[in-house]
Amino acid sequence: MSSVAEALPASRRSGALHRLMRDRMGAMGAVLVAAFVAMALFAPWLAPYDPLKLDVMHKLMPPSLAHWAGTDQLGRDTLSRLIWGARTALGVAVSSIGLAGAIGIALGLVAGYGPRWLDMALVLVLDSLSSLPMIMFALAVITVLGPGKGTLILVIVLVSIPGYARLIRAQTLTLKNADFVQAERTMGAGPGRILARHILPNVVGPLVIVLSMDVPVVIMLEAGLSYLNLGVKPPEPSWGNILYDGYTSLRSQPALVIAAGVPLVLSTIGFTFLGEGLRDALDPRLKVGPR
Amino acid sequence: MTALYELSGLSADLPLPGDLLTALLPMRKPRLNVLQDITLTLRKGETFGLVGESGSGKTTLARVMLGLAPASMGERRFQGEPLSAPGAMARLRRGTAMMFQDPVASLSPRMRVGEAITEPFAIHREGLPDRRAMAIELLARVGLPPAIAARYPHELSGGQARRVCTARALALNPALVIADEPTAGLDVSIQGEILNLMSDLKDERGVGFLIISHNLSVIRHTAERIAILYLGRLVETGPTAEVFAQPFHPYTASLIASEPNPDPRRRRADLAIRGEIPSLLRRPKGCEFHTRCPLAAPQCRTLAPTLREVAPGRSLRCHLAGP
Amino acid sequence: MTEPLLQVRDLRVAYGPVQALRGASLNARAGEVVGIVGESGCGKSTLAAALIGLPAPGATVSGEVRIGGDDLLALPEPARRRLRGERVAMIFQDPMTAFNPVLTLGDQLIDFQHRLAEPRAAKRGRARAMLARVGLPDPDLALHRYVHELSGGMRQRAAIAAALLMRPPLLVADEPTTALDVTMEAQILHLLRELRGEHQGAIVIITHHLGVVGELCDRVYVMYAGEVVEEGTVEEIYHTPRHPYTRALIACDPAHVAQGQGHLPTIPGRVPDLAAPPAGCAFAARCPLASARCATPPPRHRFGPTQVAACYAVAP
Structure with a gap:
């Protein structure tokens, strides 16, 4: 009897990580994401130049040993701006998705586990929010509050909450009647304990997958809005801003627009692969709920 | 003999799924009457068997007794104290435990066994100097090695999961354990292990068990007294041996006769009971069993019989049958 | 024979x-x-x-x-x-698996006879007769029902009817x-x-x-x-x-x-791992009669014309 016990993996979490790293696409995604996170965290040390330092004598330089990715129309080092841009992109993406995820979890748990009237009221609000056309809504908010990082985060949070909340709510509703939740109730556990220790750990898994696949969407959105001068304000380095600068100088120096596109593409691939890898690594264990 | 749990005149309804409008508007919501007029006394330290087919309301009765579902009428008393008394619900939770039909599903899937079985201490804020040692002791009590504490529920075999749930149920030394189909899904050779474990625990610790099952042979071996439930009503109660030797109610008799017999020499040629248990949505008038009863007389179709004591310790709900 | x-x-x-x-x-x-x-x-x-x-x-x-x-x-x-x-036809533990949930029972029982070159009415008649035979009350009505509308017992009867339809x-x-x-x-x-x-x-x-x-x-x-x-x-x-x-x-x-109190008998131990089954008798590890010879495959002893048991210990 006990020989079987020893043969089993010690931890499920490490098992999932192990499976993720065995999946080639997932591992590649994880490595790419780790690289971008490192870029964002260590930007001051990694960037060879000050991303804001002008050097008009050397503007629109092609890639060289001094400037690996060349310089832009104001002579700023493109590589340094891309590295700092990773900080902007990830900062916006992680803070907005993280915030939206946290609020979505809270609302979803309350709607799913709480009284029926509260559930219905919340669903009504969430449905109204998600029925707004996203771009129009974003433009309206930016018009009122003015462009900037804060506005950008607010918009993304507002449009992302309904989806996350609904995902959590649906799973909470299923788990609410699961035997193990009923068992906790018979032992006298209150709603707080049941939600925090028994329902939450079983619903965050799928959400984490969705969140990680939403990160590139937000990075693209940030880049897109910044490109339109509605997002991060220049001169702050953002991939969108760099792309815009590259577009205006496309004829004189095409390297700039290519350099700005590469991190966008790679980060999108990275987060998407990671999300898919996570899903595959976690999926077999997600089969919970009433039978 | 002291009463452990008393039910008197208990009825319970379940809400029927209505549309969104009925949930929001404060009008009378459609309800399904599941349990009717249940009067029952469980004694301290006894094993009581509750028999019923699917749709008889036996799981609802367990839920009502544990306070997971409300009663619409009647009274519940745990250790002499009505559940309506202040603080009584907390004492009920502390003094009772439930063993679910599907043991794996009743364990939190992302919680290791060691943590799951000591969960009752955490819930009731009972200080545990060494949670791990307690987990190992609880596992030992149900005959499982300490290594099981590090496992997740899905890594357990059917028999192990049963034992783990038994360990968790006994953690706080409850006075009453309600076991819903304790042998469901177990092989014959493992069934005995679990039933023996339960009877040992009853002898050693004086735990009272309420065993809910449709499996008559399991009930026959474990319960001292039994009650038979049909469409949410008790039709017969009494000491197990007496009821099996001489069932009074025609439903009890046909249940016992329906049990397939492994001995080919005692093969049955006729059919003990015909028809199906009616839906609770269309509860027959009069005696609920008259649609399938071999004895049914005109009065059974109109007049519902009451549960009456027909012999010492034996009650029966039938106009016609009796000792 | x-x-x-x-x-x-x-x-x-x-x-x-x-x-x-x-x-x-x-x-x-x-x-x-x-x-x-x-x-x-x-x-x-x-x-x-x-x-x-x-x-x-x-x-x-x-x-x-x-x-x-x-x-x-x-x-x-x-x-x-x-x-x-x-x-050959099969009856399953869960009769739901034998039927398509979006077709009526009648349609399916007719469809099961697709190899017969007969008019639809004849197939329908055979389906109806078979449902009546297995004890479905009101078989004409049952032909128009979906499987989820039947109770568990009726479903199993319908599954038996489906299995016997082609008289395998x-x-x-x-x-x-x-x-x-x-x-x-x-x-x-x-x-x-x-x-x-x-x-x-x-x-x-x-x-x-x-x-x-x-x-x-x-x-x-x-x-x-x-x-x-x-x-x-x-x-x-x-x-x-x-x-x-x-x-x-x-x-x-x-x-x-x-009947009586006391312990129920059990079989100690468990089924061997079938990824590495024992060379001899698979039951030896749990068997009260096991001895050293059980490590090699047991002989199939014959007890009378119909009974055979694979065991060393119970020679006739």
């Missing part, structure tokens, strides 16, 4: 390293009800799948499953498909009453017992429930860890079991044990 309708010879099925069936042989004659009994992991579900020529994808299969002379396993899939329905000589029932309540179980057993008289073929009942065997079967095969350890008439198996596993299994059945 006539050729048995079903002949299974040295059937082996493996899922990767797990040897679910390790050389099972059995047969069933026309007019006979044969029980296959064993606990979880004994290979009875694998056997059931092989009997209708539907082993799980990826399984390695060897041996023979002959139904009326043709080896089901040697035939190409189109020919197998023709045999299913014509010569071999009927395989995999735990046909396990999902049912006692009173419904008794009625389905009663129905199967009635049908065996009319049905000219053989019925194979796969079950873990000794009560079902006792009520229904003529002969029994007892399986343990992918092998047939004992075979005999139901009378022999219940009253003079030879193999220690058969004895233990019967002793554990609560229906067998005389």
